[in-house]
Amino acid sequence: MTKKFWIGLALVFGIALGGVFYQKFIKSPRCAYDGSAIPFIYEVDIVLKDHSTSKFCSVYCAVHWFKNNIQLIDHVVVTDEIRGNKIDSYMAYFVESELITNETNDNRIHVFQQRQDALTHAEKFHGMMVDDPFILDE
Amino acid sequence: MIVNIYTLIMLFVAFLSLFLGGYLFYAALKMFLCCEPGIPFETKSKFEQKGYLVFLLACVILSVRMLAWPWFYFMLQSFVSEVPGAMCMFGVTRILPSTVTFLQIIKPISFFMMGGWLLCYYVDKSIPTTPLARKNLFFLLIVCSVLLADSIADISYVFRMKPLMSVSCCATFFDVPLRPSAMIPQAIFGRHFQKSLFVAYYLVNIILIVLLFVPLSKKWLSLASLPKKIILSSQAVIGIINIPVVIYAFIENIIPRLMQLPYHHCIYCFMGNGMVPDAPVILGLYVIGTFAIGWMGILRLFCMTTETHDVAERLFVKINGLSVFCLFASVMMVTIHLLFT
Numbered sequence: 136m137t138k139k140f141w142i143g144l145a146l147v148f149g150i151a152l153g154g155v156f157y158q159k160f161i162k163s164p165r166c167a168y169d170g171s172a173i174p175f176i177y178e179v180d181i182v183l184k185d186h187s188t189s190k191f192c193s194v195y196c197a198v199h200w201f202k203n204n205i206q207l208i209d210h211v212v213v214t215d216e217i218r219g220n221k222i223d224s225y226m227a228y229f230v231e232s233e234l235i236t237n238e239t240n241d242n243r244i245h246v247f248q249q250r251q252d253a254l255t256h257a258e259k260f261h262g263m264m265v266d267d268p269f270i271l272d273e
Numbered sequence: 274m275i276v277n278i279y280t281l282i283m284l285f286v287a288f289l290s291l292f293l294g295g296y297l298f299y300a301a302l303k304m305f306l307c308c309e310p311g312i313p314f315e316t317k318s319k320f321e322q323k324g325y326l327v328f329l330l331a332c333v334i335l336s337v338r339m340l341a342w343p344w345f346y347f348m349l350q351s352f353v354s355e356v357p358g359a360m361c362m363f364g365v366t367r368i369l370p371s372t373v374t375f376l377q378i379i380k381p382i383s384f385f386m387m388g389g390w391l392l393c394y395y396v397d398k399s400i401p402t403t404p405l406a407r408k409n410l411f412f413l414l415i416v417c418s419v420l421l422a423d424s425i426a427d428i429s430y431v432f433r434m435k436p437l438m439s440v441s442c443c444a445t446f447f448d449v450p451l452r453p454s455a456m457i458p459q460a461i462f463g464r465h466f467q468k469s470l471f472v473a474y475y476l477v478n479i480i481l482i483v484l485l486f487v488p489l490s491k492k493w494l495s496l497a498s499l500p501k502k503i504i505l506s507s508q509a510v511i512g513i514i515n516i517p518v519v520i521y522a523f524i525e526n527i528i529p530r531l532m533q534l535p536y537h538h539c540i541y542c543f544m545g546n547g548m549v550p551d552a553p554v555i556l557g558l559y560v561i562g563t564f565a566i567g568w569m570g571i572l573r574l575f576c577m578t579t580e581t582h583d584v585a586e587r588l589f590v591k592i593n594g595l596s597v598f599c600l601f602a603s604v605m606m607v608t609i610h611l612l613f614t
Contacts, residue, residue: 140598147558147602151609154551158533158614162548169444170534170548171360199444203536239360239442 168196169240176219177236177246180212181269194229195242198268211269215248216256224269228253232262244268275355279348280431283341287427290338290420297334298417300327305410324406328394331413335387338420341427342380343557348431349373350545356436362541363443372430379426383419385564389571390416392588396576399584408575443539447524454524454538467526474522478604481511485566485597489590505573512566519559531610555606562599565592 166173167181167189179197181189184207191197194213201208211224228247234256236242244265247253257263274280304324349362356364366373390412397405446452455466462469487493487504496504528543529535531552543552569592576585 137594140594143598144602144605147554147606148609150551150554151606152613154549154606155610155613157550158548165548167534169360169442169448169537169539170532170542170546200536238358238439239364240444241442 164190166190166192166196168192168200171237171239174236176214176216177242178214179246180221182209182212183207184209193237193240193242194244194246194268195237195240201269205271208271210271213246213269215252216245217247217249217252220248222248224267227267229265229267230257230262231265232257232260234260234262274432275352275434275436277351279344279351280434283344283348283427284431286337286341286344287424287431290334290341291424291428293330293334294338294417294420294424297327297331298414298421301331301410301413301417305407305414324410328398328409328413331416332391332394334420335391335416338423339384339387341423342384343553345376345380345427346544352434352436353545356440358439358441360442360542360546361539362545363446363539364440366541367440368436368438369430369433372426372433376423376426376430379419379423381560383416383423385567386416386419388564389568392568392572392592393575396572396581396585396588400580402580404578404580405576412575443541444537447539448536452538454521458521458525470518470522471526473518474526475604477511477515477518478600481508481515482597482601482604484508484511485593485600488593489597505569508566509570512563516563527607527611531607531614533614549610551606555603558599558603558606562596562601562603565596565599568592569596 164173165171168191171192173190173192177193179191179194181191181197181201181204183189183204186209189200191200197211201211212221213224213227214221215227226248228250230245230247230253231243232245234243234245236245243262245253245256245262247256253264304327346362349365352365353359353361356368359365359367366377390409393405393409393412397403397409447454458466458470462473484504484507493501523543524538524540528540529538532543532548534548543549544556549555569589572585572589572592576588
C-alpha cells in the first residue's frame with residue numbers, strides 16, 4: 136500500500152463524511168416522496184406516531200407515501216392555498232380541478248380551509264369537491 | 274436549441290473533435306495503409322517522425338473528448354429548468370429519446386476506448402523503436418470512428434433539442450411496481466430480492482477488490498503462469514458480473530436509502546439533484562474502477578510483446594492499483610452514507 140493510496144482514501148472518506156454532514160445538517164427539506172423542492176403553499180406534512188414529520192411537495196406525493204405507511208401515521212397537516220395556513224386534513228376541503236399545482240406529477244388536487252374558497256376554485260377551474268385522501272382507519 | 278454555457282461548450286468540443294477527428298481519421302488511415310509491417314528500420318523511423326504529430330493530435334483530442342461524457346450530464350441537468358414538467362435529467366431524456374439513448378450508450382464506450390488507446394500509446398511511446406505503432410494506428414482508426422459518431426450525435430442533439438413538449442416525472446418510470454430494475458432481480462432472487470441484491474453488491478465487490486489486490490502483492494511474481502491467468506480472467510469475469518449487480522443494487526437499494534426517499538429509485542435524481550452531493554464522486558469512482566479492469570485487458574491484448582513487456586507490466590500494476598482504489602473508495606463511500614444517514 137503506497138502513501139498515495141492512503142491519502143486518496145482519506146480524501147474520499149472526508150468527501151463522504153462531508154456529504155453526510157450536508158444531508159443531515161445543511162440541506163433544506165425536500166419532498167419525502169420524490170425529493171423535489173417544496174412550494175410553501177402546497178406543502179403537506181405527515182406527522183408520524185413517533186412525532187417525526189415528513190414533508191411533501193403536493194397532495195399527489197403525500198397520498199402515495201401515505202398509502203405505503205398508513206400504520207405509522209398519526210395525522211396529516213395540509214396547507215390552505217389561499218392563506219397559507221396549516222390545518223389538519225380532516226378540517227380541509229379538497230378540490231380536483233383542471234389547474235395543475237405541480238407539473239412534474241400532474242397534481243390537480245387543491246386544498247382550502249374555507250368551503251367558499253373551495254367552491255369558487257371548483258367553479259373557476261372546472262373542478263369538483265373530493266373526499267379527504269388522508270383518512271385514517273381508527 | 275437551448276443556448277447556455279453548457280451547450281456552447283458542448284458544441285465547441287463537438288465541432289472541434291469532429292473536424293480534428295475527421296483529419297485524424299484521414300491521416301491515420303493514410304499512415305496505416307503506407308506503413309507495411311516489414312519495412313526497413315530507416316523508413317520506419319521516418320514514418321514515426323511523421324506520425325508523431327498525428328499521435329500528439331490524437332492524444333489532445335481524445336483527452337478533451339473524454340471530458341465530454343461528464344459534461345453531457347451537466348448539460349442535461351442545465352436543461353431541467355427549461356423543460357416543462359421535468360424534475361430531473363430523466364424528464365430531459367424524454368425529449369429526443371432515441372438520440373439521448375444513443376448518446377448515453379456511445380459516451381461510455383468512447384470513454385473506455387479512448388482511455389484504452391491512450392494507455393497503449395503510452396506503452397508504445399516508452400519504447401524507442403515504437404513496436405506497437407501499427408497496432409495503435411489500427412486501434413486509433415476504430416477510436417476515431419466512435420469519436421466521429423459521438424461528435425455528430427452531440428451536434429445533432431444540441432441543435433434539435435427544443436423544450437416544446439411537457440414531460441412526465443421520473444417517478445412514473447422508476448417508481449412503478451413493474452419497473453424493469455425490479456422485475457429482473459425479482460426473477461433471479463425471488464420476491465424479497467432487495468436483501469439478496471444488497472448482499473450480492475457487497476459480496477461481488479469484495480471478491481473483485483480481493484482479486485485486484487492479488488497482482489499487487491509480492492507473491493504475484495513467483496506465481497506460475499496458469500494461476501496468474503485464472504486470477505486475471507476471474508477479475509474480468511467478476512468485473513463484468515459486477516456491472517449489472519451494481520446497477521440494480523443502486524437503483525433498487527442504495528439510491529433510495531442514500532437519498533432518504535424510500536420509494537424513489539431515480540438514478541438521475543441521485544446524480545444531479547444535489548440530494549447526495551457526493552453522488553457523482555461515488556459513481557465516477559465506480560466507473561473508473563470498472564473501466565480500469567477493461568483497460569488492463571486491452572493492455573494484455575495489445576501490448577504484451579517481448580519488447581514492451583516490462584513497460585506494459587509496470588503500467589498494468591499502476592492501473593490495477595487505480596482500479597482497486599476506485600472500487601474500494603466507491604464501496605467505502607456508499608457504506609459511510611448507509612451507516613450515517
